[in-house]
Amino acid sequence: MSLVEYEVNDRIAYLTLNRPDKRNALNSEMVAQLSESFKRASLDEAAKIIVLKANGKVFCAGADLGYLQQLQQNTFEENIADSTQLASLFEQIYMLNKVVIAQIHGHAIAGGCGLATLCDFSFAVPEANFGYTEVKIGFIPAIVSLFLIRKIGEGKARELLLSGELISAEQAQVYGLINYITEESELSLKVQEFARKLCHNNSAQSMGSTKKLMAHIQTMDLTNGLRFAARMNAETRESADCKKGIAAFLNKQEIQW
Template sequence: MEKMNFVEYTVKDRVATIMLNRPDKRNALNEQVVSELKQAFQKAATDSDAKVVVLAARGAAFCAGADLAYLQQLQKNTFEENLADSNHLKELFYQIYTHPKVVIAKIQGHAIAGGCGLATVCDFSFAVEQAQFGYTEVRIGFIPAIVKVFLLRKLGEGKAKELLLSGDLISAQDAREMGLINWVVKEDELDSSVAEFARKLVRKNSGQSMQFTKQMIARVQSMSLEEGLAHAAEQNAKGRASDDCQKGISAFLNKEKPSW
């Protein structure tokens, strides 16, 4: 993979870490940062050494959304240029949401606007107690358009409206109670909590099974009940023929623990 300026990619113990590294700008997003994130997630998707992905960030903020210079440039863009830029971010969110590997957000600071969007599309999220979350786009005349599609799936219409239309910032504890994030931990426990959870997924779960399950969750919500059940039955049959299923059943019958 080519050297990147604002994103770092490392793998240790079968866990890939994608690290936002623009702390002086509060890890704010621009075209290059989004491009590098897409490149890193593509690398993780095909990296046989990585079974689980952690999205993390350096500095005080997880991600403050779009940076000021980026917003200024958007004002000068044509409709076609803004559409291309919107699709760029859409592709990143969709890439994470449908990624073949489980993605864990490790949130060490505030996640605002597009940064909150990043947290939204991850599969699991750990945040420190002092982190704040919010979609503040409406306060600057912007529209939280792309994240809305994912947030409606995650929280439902009522909670999505509460967040998107108010533009309010909420605490990590409120975000957890709302279902926006999964766990709130003390600052000095963030690294160990994420590492322990990632290790559990790596050691105890079939990567193939997690991939199929994640992909089905993404797909069946847009199907009718009949279509969803037919798709589920088909995937169930395919899953039974997979190498991981054969291995897991054999281990279970022999009263052994499968080595994933």
């Protein structure tokens, strides 16, 4: 059985976590399949937008605790390799050349909340809870912390990571952790409509370059950041999408993306 299902429909790639009996908990195999699926979607010319969703009642309950217990028998080097696998997945999603939308129909806890954190947009049902509960079991939210601080700021990140408390979808939206709240009966449709709007209205090249720009400039000082931004600005002017978009605008033509 595939732990991550892959489907493309109307230029939207759907990646579906498929371990419902374990609340879509993450283990090495699932992380590997997720990474392969995101790579497949990034290269798939039929897919412009990616939606991450899940089967079962829970979006993702985080790390498989049984699997974590087994890892305690590993050497330090083996645990470094396993942790690096998850770090690589998170970096892959963050740096991906395509927009990723999380469709969160149930709780997103610990590593599951980490997956939601990495997505560019997120839609959640009102009943979904969010949180990084690692400190409650003697673990730490190490990898996601880098991305969470970038997303919502250090103050709110400290509150969530150090308390380990769960928060509601409404509070997650206030914190900037998720974007939209919608009833479960409308969730799939709302995500689909939003993804289609991005497909129809926006240049894929421009969205990918904007993601790259935002990811890199945060690690640079002002001078180097401006230099990098200016270079990307100049490179984009030479792109086919920019030429097409400006020509269409000046000629008062509808742009077909």
